[in-house]
Amino acid sequence: MATYKITVNGQRRDVTVDPSTPLLWVLREDLKLTGTKYGCGIGLCGACTVHLAGEATRSCGLPVSEVGDQEVVTIEGIGVDRVGRTVQEAWVKKDVVQCGYCQSGQIMAAVALLKATPRPSQADIEGSMTNLCRCATYVRIRAAIQDASTRLI
């Protein structure tokens, strides 16, 4: 066990855990931020996507010992950001969610995409949105990203 100081959604937090513990489980179990989801544990599904120093990052394979002073933003914190809030609103407007389990990760990926590429083409969307949705809400995800993009410009 070791103690780490990490910054999550703008707050400094101390956590005492096994150094190999993935950031995902620190967020979920120690910080009680359960909006970030466990789906596969090996970075394939994207349900655990957070922003690490602004980059969409899969937290299930990232040991907490490697986070360092890079800022972590989760779905619980993304709404204070203009792009984040606009994407969340677009998700509601387009009625994207079904079971909703993957959608935290989808939204985090979409926000990162729109920050890097404010006017994404369909090919950009397809290239960046590599998160699995078993309910297959992909058509509405595409529409919501386009909707958010128009509202942000």
Added chain:
Amino acid sequence: MRFAYQPDKGHLSRRTFLRASAVAAGGLLVSLHFDFPALAQNAEALPAPPDAYIHIKPDGRIVIAVRHIEMGQGVLTSLPMIVAEELDADWSQVSAELAPAGDAYKAPPLGIQSTSGSWSVRYGYQQHREFGARIRAMLVGAAADRWKVRPDECRTEAGVVRGPGGQSAGYGELADDAARRPMPEQVVLKNPGDFRIIGKSTRRMDSRPKTDGSQKFALDIDLPGMKIALIARPPVFGARVKAFDAQAVRSMEGVRDVFEIPLVKGSAVAVVADRFWSAKQARDQLKIDWDFSSVERADSQELRARYQALAKTRGTVALSRGDKTALSKTTPSQHLVAEYELPYLAAAALECLNMTLRYDGDRAEAWIPSQFATLDQGVLAQALGLDPSQVTLHVVFAGGGFGRRSPLDGNVPFEAAAIAKRVRGTPIKLIYTREDDMRSGYYRPMTTHRVEIAIGGDGMPWAWQHVAVGQSFIIGTAMEKTFIKDGVDPLVIEGAVNNKYRIPNFEVSVHHPAVSVPVYTLRSVGHSQNTFVMETLIDELAVRAKADPFAYRLKLLDPEATKVRDALTLLEEKSRWRNNLASGRAAGIACADYWDTGIACAAEVSVVDNRPRVHRVTVAIACGLPVNPLSIEAQCQGAIGFGLTQLMSAITLKDGEVEQSNFDGFRPPYMSDAPAAIDVYIVPSNDAPLGVGEPATPVISPAVVNGLARLTGKRYRILPIDAV
């Protein structure tokens, strides 16, 4: 779970017991009890309130309990819409919550609290309208008394009763008075032309919590003192623990206990720890010596050979129509013989299987994302030696279900009970890792089909003999007596026996081999295989006859099969893009009668890197009155994506072990695999609503394969498609 139940007769004749009561905090609480004459196991022991269905609070807010789990299908929104319509509620004041397990929430047609079969709206429609209308009548009665006018002089709109002299009172103000009135026996329901909520595209109730991270799913349940449990399962179904080294892991940081537990079949080792990561590290390091002595090592290659041989012989006849010897009376040159192999499939819901349980000796409390709540409650009660009334079961939001959260043997609560018994008093959350989930069985069964067809002089099928080989879903379960007739599991051959094509000489027979791999009803169940077989063959026949695929199907379909005909006709009109395709692209279509819902789709396909690529899909659905068109569109779009899975992925076994363990080996469709556009059209209707959650699932894979055949001239009868 489903069976050939006649739905539209049942719900009105059933005796219902509605009770209104005032609640301490104020307002009107309506609870409901009803019995099931056909499945009356609990009819004589009606439960006491508070099994509240609808609560009108003094401030006018209305809370509606939904008796089905919300796992993405939108039931949390659609059933309250139905109540709110007849209640004339202000939709903005309506909220919904998931009902716990309870007799009051048992639902037709099975008489258990289940979410399956695309049934929730279909079987809840009439009943939920009546709830709303009865409560509205009580509120109107309370207002009429207050104003000393006749009820028929009052009207309601958006949560307010208005009197003849300009009086008005909100539902919240009237709730206490209404609670003291008798429940009306007879109510008049609205004319569909007057609907304000039903039929209007309505956004989901659960969008906001599912977009800001606040929605609690089962895996998010957190109780004081709760521990995490993981299970080291046998690598072969049914194997038992012979010995294991508990000491080696017991001393690991955070590990609380390590012990053997029984499984529904075989046994396993459970690890209980403070956190997930400790539990997983300990579980993964366990050294277990397994006893394989009495287990069957199922192997896909061996099963294929065995099934192929079986398919060459007639099975137990499930349906026979016309002349049994028709095939032998035609010349072989007019024959088409087709053999299909369709794999095991995992549901692979994104939220892995899990549940939380606290057992205190004389009572238990469980949090389960359960599709079969009262069955799971019963499994827990039996395993813990309790009465079901001592088991409180909270139904929790599920990150997908697709059938996997409803096995009849309640395998997950069975395991959780074994762990909770050992750590009595400590709440435990049993978590399956993705690998556990994917290798845990309860798959859509692998099936083999052999179909022999004699084609008539008019190019239409004259005789058709379909032999299906597939494990039964039901034989060996508690439901066997109810559903298995003459050794035939109707779920395995649905979509074949009940298709609406008028083939004069038609036979379906089935073999149900016993295999150690647990199977269950994946979204769209037997249709996922039989509709693939039917629709690819009908298409092949149309091509041979040089006929238009729509015209050929409409000619062969029963003239009375109006729903599927309507869907096909609408699809033809809405998919004119088929006539204007770029080079290298082709369109394929498929249709089905899915338990009375008519469904049809057209897919635009090409071949990219030797793989099928689906660019665009158009869906037409005839599902009776569309309660929430926005949700129907979502369900059809999602079902199309889900239905693509069998073209891409499979669960296979080698020497008894499942070969896939995560989304690399079993790859469901990602965005880049799914069509960029899925347009959904609904046939307008005021007929009673039908199911919408599953119907589009089975039509997409045949539509894609029919399109591919037009590009390549080849037929694809073995799934998944490794290369085009």
